[in-house]
Amino acid sequence: SQTIHQWPATLVQPVGSPLSLECTVEGTSNPNLYWYRQAAGRGLQLLFYSVGIGQISSEVPQNLSASRPQDRQFILSSKKLLLSDSGFYLCAWNRQGVYGYTFGSGTRLTVV
Amino acid sequence: AQSVTQPDIHITVSEGASLELRCNYSYGATPYLFWYVQSPGQGLQLLLKYFSGDTLVQGIKGFEAEFKRSQSSFNLRKPSVHWSDAAEYFCAVGGKTGFQKLVFGTGTRLLVSP
Numbered sequence: 001s002q003t004i005h006q007w008p009a010t011l012v013q014p015v016g017s018p019l020s021l022e023c024t025v026e027g028t029s030n031p032n033l034y035w036y037r038q039a040a041g042r043g044l045q046l047l048f049y050s051v052g053i054g055q056i057s058s059e060v061p062q063n064l065s066a067s068r069p070q071d072r073q074f075i076l077s078s079k080k081l082l083l084s085d086s087g088f089y090l091c092a093w094n095r096q097g098v099y100g101y102t103f104g105s106g107t108r109l110t111v112v
Numbered sequence: 113a114q115s116v117t118q119p120d121i122h123i124t125v126s127e128g129a130s131l132e133l134r135c136n137y138s139y140g141a142t143p144y145l146f147w148y149v150q151s152p153g154q155g156l157q158l159l160l161k162y163f164s165g166d167t168l169v170q171g172i173k174g175f176e177a178e179f180k181r182s183q184s185s186f187n188l189r190k191p192s193v194h195w196s197d198a199a200e201y202f203c204a205v206g207g208k209t210g211f212q213k214l215v216f217g218t219g220t221r222l223l224v225s226p
Contacts (some may be wrong), residue, residue, distance in 0.1 A: 015169075036216075043202065043216045043217055046213060090156065101157075101158075103155035103156040104155050105154055106153070108153065
């Protein structure tokens with residue numbers, strides 16, 4: 001069966017520090033991968049998605065970047081965090097052509 | 113552009129009472145519609161989805177939703193709420209063509225009173 005892992009579960013980082021959040025999917029190949037951010041009262045905002053290794057599409061301009069160095073690995077990064085980067089970050093995946101996502105358990109990021 | 117509106121930010125329901133969570137969408141073609149549930153500090157779990165066919169779809173945990181094209185709605189219902197249903201519920205819409213991006217509503221937080 002397929003599983004999705006996200007880590008860390010919680011993170012407190014100072015303003016200006018770098019960020020790296022990791023997401024991996026097991027039990028499938030060539031998944032579509034997504035990063036969403038959830039801010040209080042604002043629902044889920046799609047940040048990045050990827051259809052393959054090295055293929056990243058950005059939905060909104062921001063202080064973050066994403067990379068997909070391996071087929072089932074999706075990384076969310078920042079060189080210098082801002083206070084506004086605080087939120088709950090969710091990774092999700094689906095199979096090519098199959099609608100509906102499976103979500104990871106999320107990372108709570110607090111920038112102080 | 114796709115959009116989803118969940119007009120109720122919070123809803124409180126007594127345990128055992130019926131529940132209806134509202135969802136209205138905007139989409140230029142035939143939509144794919146989803147309901148997800150999120151427990152505090154957790155990821156989202158798929159409750160049910162509508163692609164085509166019967167407009168009343170059944171999901172997990174006793175939930176159902178009805179697609180009404182004329183009203184651009186996809187409301188979630190449950191006949192008898194349990195305390196464990198307290199969570200946040202998200203409606204989402206996606207399209208048949210192109211990449212399978214989903215657009216989510218802002219969510220409805222369900223509180224269950226004893």
